[in-house]
Amino acid sequence: MTTVAVKPATMAQALGRALRDAMAEDPSVHVLGEDVGTLGGVFRITDGLAKEFGEDRCTDTPLAEAGILGTAVGMAMYGLRPVVEMQFDAFAYPAFEQLISHVGRMRNRTRGAMPLPIVVRVPYGGGIGGVEHHSDSSEAYYMATPGLHVVAPATVADAYGLLRAAIASDDPVVFLEPKRLYWSKAQWSPDAPAAVEPIGRAVVRRPGRSATLITYGPSVPVCMEAAEAARAEGWDLEVVDLRSLVPFDDETVAESVRRTGRAVVVHESTGFGGPGGEIAARVTERCFHHLEAPVLRVAGFDIPYPPPMLERHHLPGVDRILDAVARLQWEAGS
Amino acid sequence: MTTVAVKPATMAQALGRALRDAMAEDPSVHVLGEDVGTLGGVFRITDGLAKEFGEDRCTDTPLAEAGILGTAVGMAMYGLRPVVEMQFDAFAYPAFEQLISHVGRMRNRTRGAMPLPIVVRVPYGGGIGGVEHHSDSSEAYYMATPGLHVVAPATVADAYGLLRAAIASDDPVVFLEPKRLYWSKAQWSPDAPAAVEPIGRAVVRRPGRSATLITYGPSVPVCMEAAEAARAEGWDLEVVDLRSLVPFDDETVAESVRRTGRAVVVHESTGFGGPGGEIAARVTERCFHHLEAPVLRVAGFDIPYPPPMLERHHLPGVDRILDAVARLQWEAGS
Amino acid sequence: MTVQELPGASYRPTPPPAWRPRTDPAPLLPDPEPYRVLGTDAADRLDPDLMLRLYAELVRGRRYNAQATALTKQGRLAVYPSTVGQEASEVAAALVLQEQDWLFPSYRDTLAAVARGLDPVQALTLLRGDWHTGYDPHEHRIAPLCTPLATQLPHAVGLAHAARLKGDDVVALAMVGDGGTSEGDFHEALNFAAVWQAPVVFFVQNNGFAISVPLAKQTAAPSLAHKAVGYGMPGRLVDGNDAAAVHEVLSDAIRRARSGGGPTLVEAITYRMEAHTNADDATRYRGDGEVEAWREHDPILLLERELTGRGLLDEDGIRAAKEAAETMAARLRERMNADPVLDPMDLFAHVYAEQTTQLREQAEMLRAELDADAASDAVSDAEGER
Amino acid sequence: MTVQELPGASYRPTPPPAWRPRTDPAPLLPDPEPYRVLGTDAADRLDPDLMLRLYAELVRGRRYNAQATALTKQGRLAVYPSTVGQEASEVAAALVLQEQDWLFPSYRDTLAAVARGLDPVQALTLLRGDWHTGYDPHEHRIAPLCTPLATQLPHAVGLAHAARLKGDDVVALAMVGDGGTSEGDFHEALNFAAVWQAPVVFFVQNNGFAISVPLAKQTAAPSLAHKAVGYGMPGRLVDGNDAAAVHEVLSDAIRRARSGGGPTLVEAITYRMEAHTNADDATRYRGDGEVEAWREHDPILLLERELTGRGLLDEDGIRAAKEAAETMAARLRERMNADPVLDPMDLFAHVYAEQTTQLREQAEMLRAELDADAASDAVSDAEGER
C-alpha cells in the first residue's frame, strides 16, 4: 500500500483522508452505506476506499437506512468499528428507531459490557440548492437522545481531527458534516494532519469583547463574516465554534459570555425546539448576572426547509445576525 | 345508536369518550393501531369502539408503526381523519420518517392543497414501572418538527377537550397521553363534557406570587403538590400548565413570569435538548428585565430512561422542584 | 412422511386449527421470464389505436427527457433524474389509469405524471426549486412526487383503502424503484395492502441501479416480483421496455384491484440509459458495453418495429410524432426560461391551517427585512440614476 | 409464447444482460405442510440422548414459565411474557447452537436464554426491573433481550457478517414473533443477510397472536416462511411444538449457514397457551375452545408419548425430570425473593465511556439528595430510638 501524495485542501478531502487513515491504522474500521463503495459516495467522501481496502471494508449496502445502522450495531457488537454514511440528513430518519432505541442505549443497557463504537456520518444542512429532504438540520433530534455524541466540524482541519476522534471514540458519534462546507478550502497539509482534536471542546474562532456569537458547523463562517461586518458598527464580536453539541463545552462558552456580557446563538436548524434553546438556557443559567441582555437566537424559521429558490430567506445570514446583535440592549450598559 | 350512560371519571375514560363522541359525530374519523380493535388497546382507551362503529372504523393493524402512520397519511389524503395509536412512546420511533418527512410537511409541500388532519396518540412518560422502552418522554423530537401540533393534557377534562380539539384540527397533532395519569380521577361528567378547549392555550392551574412553575402533562400534578409543600417554606408558587407545546402560549407564560419574577420549568424528559431549554430561552427572551434569577429546569437526567426500580430517582419529584425553587436567588430582591 | 401409530397414543398428526394456509402460493408466483408482447404472437391481439397512442407518448416522453436534461445545463432546473429508456413503463403507468384513479409517483416519475396530463412545468416545479410541489394533487389525482424512497407506498395503500371504505371506485398505482424495494416501507405497505385487500397496484421499475448500486447488491431474490408471495399477493414480471406488455400487465392488475381482488406487485425489467441525474457520473460504476446492449432493446425502437412491421406506422407517422414532441419541447423550454415569480412570504403561508403567533412574528421579521432591502435598493437605484 | 419473425426486425426477444434470474425459486419455497418428526417415520432416526435432553429441558422450561408467572403475582417481576406451549421452540433454538454461536432473543425468549445456560435470575433482570440487561452478552453469546420488535434482526445479521469477515466460525440465530415479521426491520434484515450471505438463521415463532391480533390480521401470506423466496433464501415450515422437528430443521439451517450457504428463514407453527403477559386478558380476543384444541398438541405431551412409546422414558424418568425442574424452580423462587441491591448512582455509570461534566454534575446532585435523605432517615431513626 503506497501512500498517495494527495494534498487535500477541501473539507471533503479532509474527511476522506480521515477515513482512509483510520482504516489504514485499524483493520476493525469498516465503512458502509448507500453508494459508498464503487461510486465513492454521492459527495465522493469515500472515494477510493473500496479500491484501497476492498469491498468488505467499504461496502455498498442495500438501500435501507435502518438496515444499515442496524447491521452496524451487530458489527459493533462483534468488535468492529463501523462508520456508516447516511446519504442526506432526511434519509437518516428511517434509522431513528435503531439510533434512539439501541445505538444510544446499548452501553447503558449492558452496564458497559457492550459499547457501540459507531460513527454515523450525516451530510447535513442547507445552502446547496437541494430539493426537498436534502437540506435538513436535524441536530435537535440527536441532541435529545442520551448516549450519543454529536459533532459538527466547521473547518477543514477540524473535519479531519474530529472525524478521527469520532472513529477512535468508544461511544457512538453522530457526525454532522455541513454539506455546503464540503468544498470550502483551507491551507491544510494531509501529510501532517492536525493533531486529533478531542471531542467536547469548543474553540474561540475569533476573540472579541462586545458580544459572543455561539455557533457551530455551517454557521461558523457566516458568524465570522458577521463579526467582520460588525466592526463597521463598532462591535467587536467573539465567535465561539462549539464543534460538538454533545458533550457540550459549558466552560468555554460561559467563560466567553461572562466576559462579553451578551450573546447570540446562531444555527440553521429551526429555532423552536432547536439547539439554540438549550444553549441559550444553559448559558443563562451559568452567566445570568453577567448578562446585559437576554441571549438571543438567530435560527432557521420554524417551517419545513424551503425550496432552493427561497432558502436564502430562511438561512441565518450576516444581516440577520447583525440585527440580533443590535437588539442586545446596548443602551443598558458596559 | 344509543348513548350509553357511562360516567367516566378517569383520564383513560375521558379519552375513550372523546374518541367515541368524535366518531359518532363525524363518520370520517377512523381509529387505527395495534390492538385497538378487539382488545380495546393495551390501555383500553379504544375499548368498545370496534363494537360500536365496526372494524372498518376502529382497525387492528399489522404490527408496523411506519405502516400505520403511512397508511393514515394516505387515508387523510382521501379526506378521512385518522386517529392512530402508537402503543408506547418508544414504539413511535419507527414511524419518525413518515412523521417528519410527510406528516409535518404535506400541507406546506402542497401549498395547502393537501392538509393531513391526523392525530397520533402516544401514551408517554414514565412512573408506571414499565421495563425499557415503555417510559420515554419523546416530546423534544416532536417539538423540533415543524408542521406538527404537540399537545399533552394533564387533567381529565383537558384529556377530553384537547383530544376532541385535536381530532377536529385540520393540522396533524401529536397527542401525548401521560400514561401514569390514565387512572387519575376527577369529577367530570361525560354527559356534559367540558367545552372543547382550543389547542394552544396554557392555563394557570394555581395562582401564586413567589415564582412560576412551568410544566405540562405528567408533571402538572407533581408541581401542584410541590406548590402545596412550598407554602410551608413561605413560597406561594404559581403553576402554569402549558397543555400544548406547539403552539406555545408565550402570552400566558410570560405574563405569569413577569409577575412573579422567577420561574422553574419542570418535565420528565431529559434536560439536555429537552423542551425545557426552549421554554427557558423564550421566557428569558421575553421577561429578561423582570427576572430575579435565571429560569431553572428540573428534568429527567440526561440518561436513557432507567429501569423501574430506579425510576423514582430519575423523575422530577417534589423535593427536587423545591430545591430548584430554593436556588432562585431569593436574597436578590422582591 | 407417513404417520406412525404409537401404542396408546391418541396423538393427532394434523396440528390444531390455527394452522391453515390461506392461499395457494402457486398462482402468486411470477413466470420465470418477463412477459412480452412485442415481437411475439401476443402482438396479434393488440389494439392499433392504443399502440399508436402509446407510440406518440413514448416519442413525446423521450423528447421531454431530453428537454429536461437540457434545462439542467441551462440552470433552469436544480436537478433532473432522467427516464430515458424507461419511457414505456412511465407512459403505460399513466395510461392504464381511469380518471378517478390515483397515481403515486416517486421522485423520478415526472414523465408518468406528464403522461397522465399534468402540465410539465407543474411536474418540474420540485426540480426547478420554486416550490416542493407544483400542482394540486387532487386535480389530476397525482400525489406529490415523493423523494424519501418507498414512503409513498403506504400512502397509496391508505388512500386506496379509504376509497374502498367510502365505496368509491378508485384504484391507486404506486411507483417505486428497484432500490426502493429494500426499504422497510415497501414491506409494510405491501403487507397492509394484502391484509386489507386494498385496491392498489405496486409498480416496481427495476432499472438495474439504485444510483450506482446494481441489482445484485440490492437483492439476492430470483426476482423482485417473487416478493409478492410473501404478502399473499400475485407477483408479475414484465419486460418494462415493451410498452404493450407493461400496459397489459398493469391493466390486468388494475382490473383485479378494481373488482375487489386485492393488490398486485408488478416488476418491470428496464434500464436507466442515462446517469442517475445530471449530477451523476455513471462511468464510475458501469461500462458502456452494458448500456450499449440495451440500445437494441429500446422501448421506442421495439414499438416502432412492431407498428411499422404491421403497417400501422409509416415515415409520415413517425415524423408527425416527432413534430408533436418538438412542439411540446419548444413550449416547455420557453415557459421554463421565464423566471418564476416567488413571494418569500409564502414560506409561512401553509405551515399550519392557522398561522401561529410565533410564525406571525417571524413573518413580520422577514417582511421588515424585505422592506428594508427594497428601500435600500430604491436608494441605490435613485443614486444610480443621478 | 413464441417469437414472431418480423420483416426486417433484428429485434432480439431475450432482454439484455442485466436481466438474469440468479436463483431457482423452487427450492426456496417451504413445503405446504409444517415438517414433523414425532409420530412419524422420521422419529425412527432420532438420537435417544438428544431426545431425553430435550425432554428434560421442556419439563424444566414449563416449570420455569410457571415460576416466573408466579413471581409476577408476588410482585417480584414487573411483567412476564409466558412461553407455555412454546417450550419446544424455545429450547430447540438454544440447543442447536454451538458454544461460539450467538443467540438473539426477543423480549419473550428468556427461556431460550436459560436453556442456553444463562442463570434465570440474570435472564429475568429486565423483567424484574433492576436493570435493562442482567448479564454480559459476551459471556454466553446472548444478545440483550430485545423489546422493540424485530430490531434485533439486523443486529444478528451484522454480527454474523462481522464474524464471517473476521474468518470466525460463528452462526447467529435470531428469534422473532409472527407479529414482528410485519416490521420494516424484519424485511431489511433478511435482505441484508441474503445479499451478504451472512451466516444467520431467522427463527419465527408463529404463536398465532401478536398480543390480541391474530395471524389473519397480520398477513395474507400462504405462510410466513413464504417470505423467504422474496429475499432469495430458503423458507422452512416446521411444527413448532415438535421438539425433534424444530431441532432438526434449525440444525439443518445452521449447518447451511456455517458452511457458507447463507441465511434461512424458519417458521415454527406454535401457540401461545397463556395470555400475552400476566397483565393481559386473553379472553377478550380468543375463545377457550381454540386454546383447548392446542392442549392435545402440547410439546411436552408429544415428546413424552414418543419417548414412552419407544420405551425410552418411563414413570421414573418423568418423575426425575419433574423433580429436577422443581429444584430449579425452588432455587429461582428463593433467589428472586431476595431484594436486589441497587445503587442509584449506577444511573450515570454507563451512559458514556467517560462521564461528561454534565452527567457528573447531575450525579453530584443525586448524591447530595441521597445523602440528605440518609441523614434525615438517621435523624428519624435516632428520634425513634429515644
Ligand SMILES: Cc1ncc(C[n+]2csc(CCOP(=O)(O)OP(=O)(O)O)c2C)c(N)n1
Ligand atoms: C429514504 C431515502 N434514502 C436515500 C435516498 C437517496 N436516493 C435518491 S435516489 C436513490 C436511488 C434510488 O434507486 P431506485 O429505487 O432503484 O430508483 P431509481 O433511482 O433507479 O429510479 C437514492 C439512494 C432517498 N431519496 N430516500
Ligand SMILES: Cc1ncc(C[n+]2csc(CCOP(=O)(O)OP(=O)(O)O)c2C)c(N)n1
Ligand atoms: C416496535 C414495537 N412495537 C410495538 C411493541 C409492543 N408489543 C410488544 S409485544 C407485541 C406483540 C408481539 O407479537 P409477536 O411478534 O407475534 O410476538 P409474541 O408476543 O407473540 O411472542 C407488541 C405489539 C414493541 N415491543 N415494539
Ligand SMILES: [Mg+2]
Ligand atoms: Mg433503480
Ligand SMILES: [Mg+2]
Ligand atoms: Mg406472536
